[in-house]
Amino acid sequence: MSKVRAFAPATVANMGCGFDIMGMTLDGVGDVVSVEVKEGDGLRIENRTEVELPDDIEKNVITPAVRALMEAFGEKRQVDVTIERKISPGSGIGSSAASSAAAVYALNEALGRPFADERLVEFAMEGEKLISGGTPHADNVGPSLLGGVVLLRGYEPLDIVRLPVPDNFCCSVAHPAIMVSTRMAREVLPKDIPLRTAVKQWGNVAGLVAGLSLKDVNLVGRAMCDVVVEPYRKQFIPGFDALREKVLAAGALAFNISGAGPSVFTLSSDMDVAARVGEIMCEHFATEGVGSDIYVCKVSNVGARVLND
């Protein structure tokens, strides 16, 4: 019998231009899950948070993630999962990913670490598959497990590249109290895009990765710009363009939609700026008649980890 508590951080997928291929890790915000492994064969999930989650474990993202790991492990065990802390679902900062990531991370530890962290990404992706209707994504589970910026070069086979983030990357995230389902956010996207627009986007993707490598926060800021997806999704976010102007004027280096939204985030190179920008975003949504949760934190190089009691 072995019990492990793990934390897995919230994440910002897409990072502006890197739609579907990139995500980054937030510091201090995330899910806490404990996993107990016993003799037997089964899976129980208990939700001890105030967040409402489906009672049916077949609808919980943790289930397919845990089952994928146990199948690869090849021996039967009774696995008891307790969700102790949970980011609000639909927040756009990788809520489901943090749950799957924390669960597989804790389970792997409880089993004596049979799998490398990169392999855990594949298991956690099974949870993402459940909510995305079959398409596996790793742009949230990747950074939640591995930390830093995680790049998915390709999915067939899965090619994960981890890039460290410079120390001074600060993030302000606003989660406005609006419901935008991932499905809705996907359906609004065009099937085809102009080649000219695609070239602009991959110029920015290249600039973003180069900026991270060269630790050039200004280059990262210039490159964190989405000409493909944002034009279609910003309609869901009240006063999007006006808010961008306000946060850039306050010193933020970039302003984008986090994941499929409705959360938005800014990048800054200074915690004071990040804090001020957080206030501006909160005021903005209040003026629009929308409440919001604000997170101001560093971008972290540390992903999922064991919590000692």
Place this chain on the structure above:
Amino acid sequence: MSKVRAFAPATVANMGCGFDIMGMTLDGVGDVVSVEVKEGDGLRIENRTEVELPDDIEKNVITPAVRALMEAFGEKRQVDVTIERKISPGSGIGSSAASSAAAVYALNEALGRPFADERLVEFAMEGEKLISGGTPHADNVGPSLLGGVVLLRGYEPLDIVRLPVPDNFCCSVAHPAIMVSTRMAREVLPKDIPLRTAVKQWGNVAGLVAGLSLKDVNLVGRAMCDVVVEPYRKQFIPGFDALREKVLAAGALAFNISGAGPSVFTLSSDMDVAARVGEIMCEHFATEGVGSDIYVCKVSNVGARVLND
């Protein structure tokens, strides 16, 4: 009166996935141009090579590049340009770019270096504008002037990022004796592409830049893969798919079209492999009834430079 001889290297634009935003510098292949600056006001261009070039200087790429520099310089001079060595035009390894780059580099030196190298890229781009029918590109002039891999994050304003290349990057280029005009190579491209395909491409672009930064030649090889442009342009190159199979079997890490073609190139991490691959490419085109020029060289971190007599 001041006279300077300069060399500017050949370059491989696009590098597979980086269509229109990236190029790399070859070692040892390139153009040699000398520039003499005297009192007066005018431009003369003399071609001392065996390559046929237009007699009308208005049709020579060097002319708009030199004029752009002189206009920014703001004083009048008589500029006499002599082309001493020239890569074949239409080779797909940045022939026109090497001429413009060598000319502006030599001219800047002859004037006492009034401009930084990055500024020279803007002048040399005027030459590219002449041959592309108005669209300025820097994916050949950039690396030819600056060396290494040059990334064009954006054009408005021009945002140039230089990335150093690891020492062991070797390139084999084959220039088959086929005429493919840049115009023809452009016209065959679709105006729109599927968003799914674009995402794959920018995943590879991100992987390519990450691989360069992490000095991971295998990642660079995996990422140097073009799912957008190659499907339309490979028809111009006899036996393209069969040749790819042969060079990859011989140890090359990637095989792609150089620039708009018809040249093709491979990346290897070893000069012996690069040499063997060069032979395979030469044999391949011979079997197809097409002669070819083969270049086997390192990828270089050095761009345009002064040649001492």
